[in-house]
Amino acid sequence: MQSRxxxxxxxxxxxxxxxxxxxxxxxxxxDRLELGSGDDAAVVRGDDRAVxxxxxxxxxxxxxxxxxxxxxxxxxxxxxxxxxxxxxGVGAGEAYVAIGVPEETDPLRLAELADAMEALxxxxxxxxxxxxVTRAPxxxxxxxxVGWASDADPVVGRAGARAGDRVGVTGALGGAADLSSERARxxxxxxxxxxALARAGVSAMIDVSDGVATDARHLADRSNVHIAIELERxxxxxxxxxxxxxxxxxxxxxxxxxxxxxxxxPGDVSWIGMVSDGSGVALTLRGEQLDLxxxxx
Numbered sequence: 001m002q003s004r005x006x007x008x009x010x011x012x013x014x015x016x017x018x019x020x021x022x023x024x025x026x027x028x029x030x031d032r033l034e035l036g037s038g039d040d041a042a043v044v045r046g047d048d049r050a051v052x053x054x055x056x057x058x059x060x061x062x063x064x065x066x067x068x069x070x071x072x073x074x075x076x077x078x079x080x081x082x083x084x085x086x087x088x089g090v091g092a093g094e095a096y097v098a099i100g101v102p103e104e105t106d107p108l109r110l111a112e113l114a115d116a117m118e119a120l121x122x123x124x125x126x127x128x129x130x131x132x133v134t135r136a137p138x139x140x141x142x143x144x145x146v147g148w149a150s151d152a153d154p155v156v157g158r159a160g161a162r163a164g165d166r167v168g169v170t171g172a173l174g175g176a177a178d179l180s181s182e183r184a185r186x187x188x189x190x191x192x193x194x195x196a197l198a199r200a201g202v203s204a205m206i207d208v209s210d211g212v213a214t215d216a217r218h219l220a221d222r223s224n225v226h227i228a229i230e231l232e233r234x235x236x237x238x239x240x241x242x243x244x245x246x247x248x249x250x251x252x253x254x255x256x257x258x259x260x261x262x263x264x265x266p267g268d269v270s271w272i273g274m275v276s277d278g279s280g281v282a283l284t285l286r287g288e289q290l291d292l293x294x295x296x297x
Contacts, residue, residue: 015133018101018110025114026121026128032093032148033127042129044094044146051147051155053084059138064179070139072185074113077141078120078128080209082189083253087207089156089198090147091191094129095121097143100136124191156194160203161223161258167273168265170197171254173212174246175237183237187253194255196266205257211250211294212272217281219258226278227258231285233272243285250295 023037035043057063057077068076078095085092097117101110121128126145149155170193175183190207197205204223206215212229220227231243240246258275259265283290 018107018133021107021111022114022133025111026118028129029122029125029127030093033129036127036129037131042094042096044129046093046146047148048151049149049153049155051085051088051090051149052144053081054142054144055081055084056140056142058140065139067179068185070109070113071116073139073141074115074117075120075186077143078117078126078145079187079189079253081143081145082120082124082126082191083187083207083209085145085147086190086194087156087205087255088147089154089194089202089205090149091195092124092126092145093148094127094146095143097128097131097141099131099133100138100140101133102137102139103135105139124189154198154201156198156202156205156257158204158206158219158222161219161225161227161275162203162260163225163275163277164261165203165258165275166261166271167216167227167229167256167258167275168269168271169208169212169235169254169256170267170269171252172235172237172240173208173252173254174234174240174242174249176251177240177245177249184251187251189253190255193267197255197257200259200265201263202257202259202265205255208252208254208256209250211248212256213247213281213283213292214250214294215256216273216283219256220279220281223258223275224279226276226280226282227273228276228282228284229273231283231290233270235270244290244292247283248292248294
């Protein structure tokens with residue numbers, strides 16, 4: 001992580017000491033990284049195309065420290081950013097993390113944050129290659145992730161859905177509605193699943209971060225199509241018995257996608273709707289159309 005000599009201390013521990021703590025915890029993976037944390041910029045050898053996404057988690061908006069530990073926050077910040085790459089169907093390479101730390105934050109809690117981030121990075125094959133640390137009114141992390149694809153590799157966006165496509169979703173939904181649950185505190189990016197769906201030829205894809213009720217609209221708008229979803233078909237997480245909760249809670253980080261009917265789709269998927277000509281989204285529950293929306297910050 002890069003430093004600036006004129007920046008004030010970020011907490012009860014000095015900025016440089018905090019940076020050294022992160023550098024000690026965070027490891028390197030793969031052979032792309034030529035020059036990592038410790039210089040003014042990282043040097044990375046890439047493939048033909050870089051797939052880049054930026055995501056942020058902010059105390060009081062995306063999490064509360066009353067329900068999330070610092071380790072939860074470190075994990076979630078990286079996981080939510082990596083989920084964007086999963087939705088594009090590409091594997092992750094590097095991550096860059098900017099952290100805002102309130103004054104008098106316990107350095108041990110920040111080490112816990114870094115440990116959890118490193119554990120997920122190791123599990124996902126990611127190198128945290130740099131970033132920044134500053135003082136802030138509340139705890140926040142802004143994470144930039146970079147995936148790599150050759151010209152021959154499929155990369156899936158939101159704009160490819162066509163009339164006649166089926167609408168599918170991976171896994172189960174609604175488990176993150178309980179903010180104290182493991183699902184809410186430690187989501188897992190579906191990187192392998194997203195890559196498998198891309199190879200299978202799905203036409204459009206998005207991660208379910210704000211709930212199917214909202215994320216399906218993003219697909220419909222980008223693809224200029226109409227999407228109809230039957231909520232009774234939604235796969236419900238254990239302990240969830242209301243499909244409306246499953247459609248609106250958000251933070252599940254499963255993958256919502258469209259695919260031609262003849263495609264053989266791998267993995268644990270549920271078919272929940274259809275694409276047709278037109279615009280917008282129709283959400284029905286046992287034939288009754290409902291006006292629902294997912295999470296909005």
